[in-house]
Amino acid sequence: MMTAASIQTYTLRVNGMHCKACVFLTESELAEHPKVVSAKASLRSRSVEVSGDFGDRPLDEIARDLSAFLSEHSLSATAQGKHVAWDEFGVAVPIAIGCAALFVLLQEIGVVNLVSGDTVTYGTAFLVGVIASLSTCMAIVGGLVLSISATFARSGDRTKPQALFHVGRVASFLVLGGVIGLLGSAFRLNSTGTFVLSLSVALFMLALGINLLDVFRWASPLQPSMPGFLSKRTLGAANLTHTFTPALVGGATFFLPCGFTQAMQLYAVSTGSPVTGALTMFSFALGTLPALAVLSFTSLAVRTRTKQGVFFKTVGLLVILFAVFNVVNSLAAIGVIEPVFNW
Template identity: 50%
Template sequence: MEQTYKFYVSGMHCRACVMLIDDRLKEYPGVTSARADLARREIIITGNLIGDQEKVIQDLNLILKSDGYTLSTNKTKKTIVWSEFYYALPMATTLIAVFIWLQKLGLVNLVSGNNVSYSTALVIGLIASVSTCLAIVGGLVLSLSASYAKSGAKARTQIMFHLGRLLTFFVLGGVIGTIGSALHLNWTVNLIISMVVGLVMLVLGFNLLDLTDFTQKFQIVMPKHIAKKVLAPREVFNFFTPFLVGGLTFFMPCGFTQSMQIYALSTGSFFKGALTMLIFVLGTLPMLSLLSFSSFSIISKPWQGIFFKTAGLIVMAMAIFNLLNLLAVAGIINPIFNL
């Protein structure tokens, strides 16, 4: 007889976490459905599970441990580790100061009118690869490694996966840019789109600080039932499956990816849209490659909170710089940063 269990979840940061937890727990024998809720920080599990509730939760936690999630029977009050800001704030301030210095030297261009520069796209990719992107794409990387391990094709699998990501992001980025060109977006529309990108980035950065769950509802996400269909091909074993799965990550519910897709639309150019998405995905490559070919994982490290908060502060600073610069370009305010 099927039973229903309700557990509380700690460690969830975004909608990608919800999908990853659902997917992981459905692999447990006897589980017929798993529905995580980010706002309530809980999950409802239905199935014929062996053992009492204590044994079930121990077994499920073993599955989720490597991803940094923990289930419990008691709801715990959200705790904010303010001490992590003692380290995150000076680290973020230092890196932001370096970005500004490089901008003044003309080596990078993080703030550029109503455009998201290629330098910005690269930095956003780097940050995405250690935050929301790591949660879902990192899970896929590890899952593919485990699936193909018996055949001894781990290296080939990972290479095909990353090639699929690079090629698909380039091609579909160009397609999005071409669509923008067909729509004949004028300067005002481009400015509005750039403002939307800035606001999305601001929300993403704030969510990385993990101060409240309220702003999670403002994050643009793909419907869960569609995203789950994107994950399905990983269970098909053939030479091109890793390539296909890598390409399908273009549609994953990662806010950073979606913000870059919105900007690619505003470029109105196949080449600019393609290059923006390619540079963004190249930014994610170092961390995901490290995860692919080693056992490294930032999620399970004790300093993950400091890392996420540092990344969040940097993303928020970049978003604020760009939003203020956009307002200056529009003539709404006077230039504040002479970058």
């Protein structure tokens, strides 16, 4: 029986924590552990303080036990430490360089047009969606997908809820993308205003990329996020069993604090066009669909610490590359510099 005298408190590092949604997921999942009394996560330190009756087990064993409750969200807990896994860059850098080379090659031969002098094309939005679905979206939205799957599996219905979730998600990104594009039109931005917003998108993505590298602790607060109550309500709704809950939860993911989503939302506002805003967010959502759909029906996730580290560092490097492209193209668009990526 758990008593006040048996309660112990430990601080563990949470690998894979990159946004506020990860904080909410960490706290809510660990709260389900039978031995845990409370869990308080921190994005700044990427750690969680857990209190509970863990007996005389060593800290590493406790961390492995708690990680089992986090693994479906591509998160894991380890003993607290300040070690930076520099060796993971040995794998991440070549992969990122290879992806960048492929990106340039596709541009050169005209297969895709991902870089434009003053706009983010639909191809870019789609590609950013693909990258997002393999990183932060896998942790945030993927967790919702698995929660919905577990909730409705009790009634023997797995396919319909997952389909409704993805339909609701894509549809909401289309509709709400148009709404924020329409809101942007009310500002009637001139070329300077457009440049400022485009540069903001680039800096936003730069902060996100640096944060994903999991090297600089000061980068976490630089990433803006949606109000916490929206995220908590969205994440909590996954446990409701109404027939249309999956579609509503899928639609509500538009408001989750995912850095990639927010970067695309900021760009959609800057377009000042409901059509462009809608199609940009729709393209982004389509980019996230393949990986999330696979996750829905196979329970695929990045579960090991090594794979997580390489995964996020690779994505971080690619996002930083995108940010550099955006900065250079924004400067070229207003004539500050000559076009560099003239493809």
